[in-house]
Amino acid sequence: MIGERFTRDARQAVRDAVKEAEQESASEVGRTHMLLALLGTPVLAGFELSREEVEDALRAARRKGGLSEADTEALRGLGIDVDQIVDSIEQSLGEGALATMVTRKKRWLFGEHKPFEPALKKTLERSLLEARDLGHNYLGNEHLVLALLAGGGLAAEVLASKGVTYAEVRKLVAGQG
Amino acid sequence: MTKATELASAAGDQDPKVGLRAVSALRRLLEQLEAVQVRNARVRGWSWQEIAAELGVTRQAVHKKHGGRG
Numbered sequence: 001m002i003g004e005r006f007t008r009d010a011r012q013a014v015r016d017a018v019k020e021a022e023q024e025s026a027s028e029v030g031r032t033h034m035l036l037a038l039l040g041t042p043v044l045a046g047f048e049l050s051r052e053e054v055e056d057a058l059r060a061a062r063r064k065g066g067l068s069e070a071d072t073e074a075l076r077g078l079g080i081d082v083d084q085i086v087d088s089i090e091q092s093l094g095e096g097a098l099a100t101m102v103t104r105k106k107r108w109l110f111g112e113h114k115p116f117e118p119a120l121k122k123t124l125e126r127s128l129l130e131a132r133d134l135g136h137n138y139l140g141n142e143h144l145v146l147a148l149l150a151g152g153g154l155a156a157e158v159l160a161s162k163g164v165t166y167a168e169v170r171k172l173v174a175g176q177g
Numbered sequence: 178m179t180k181a182t183e184l185a186s187a188a189g190d191q192d193p194k195v196g197l198r199a200v201s202a203l204r205r206l207l208e209q210l211e212a213v214q215v216r217n218a219r220v221r222g223w224s225w226q227e228i229a230a231e232l233g234v235t236r237q238a239v240h241k242k243h244g245g246r247g
Contacts, residue, residue, distance in 0.1 A: 064206075065205065065208075065209030065210070066209065067205060067206060070198070071198070071201075071202035071206075072202075074195060074198040074199040074202050075199055075206070077199060078199045080203065080206075082206065085206070085210075089210070089213060093217055097213055098209050098210070098213055
């Protein structure tokens with residue numbers, strides 16, 4: 001059972017992600033919460049990531065219904081101005097109208113604590129592969145970071161916009177071993 | 178990021194990656210817009226039947242997707 005091989009830091013990161021989701025009153029624990037939980041991890045120390053900047057980027061995306069900067073650009077290419085749509089929705093329905101996440105039917109598998117978004121479960125699975133690929137017999141924060149970067153989505157894009165890419169982090173992690 | 182815009186306008190829908198990305202973003206935007214508008218209609222006292230009629234789907238479909246939140 002791989003659960004036993006999670007490092008103490010990795011367990012803490014998962015708990016912190018739950019805490020981030022609670023603070024945000026999110027209905028599920030998602031990859032963006034994991035991202036916030038992992039910001040202080042050593043493998044990211046060289047990238048000058050400020051929590052404030054990351055939070056700003058996430059907030060901006062949330063206001064646009066979870067669309068990232070890259071999504072916005074892609075839609076602009078189609079002639080769709082997301083900012084204008086957000087402005088018009090907010091004018092009629094109030095500020096932050098699009099920010100409320102679409103909630104799926106919830107299944108509370110773990111009793112009292114918040115459910116994990118399917119994409120986050122995939123990320124956790126992926127982190128096992130990352131550890132295995134590197135020949136590591138434990139699962140640490142560095143593997144969680146790699147899995148986040150590999151999975152795409154908003155968390156990976158926010159990291160990429162700050163110059164944190166899968167290739168860069170993989171190099172760092174492999175160098176350690 | 179401006180690079181993506183250039184790519185999009187230069188390649189138009191020739192680059193599948195850019196085109197697919199836009200479709201995916203549009204779908205997520207649509208889901209959010211639908212959720213927001215349905216919620217607003219419910220707050221204003223619209224019935225599921227009325228909402229379904231406007232969306233062009235069945236009452237069951239709209240209730241299944243957006244029900245549970247009142």
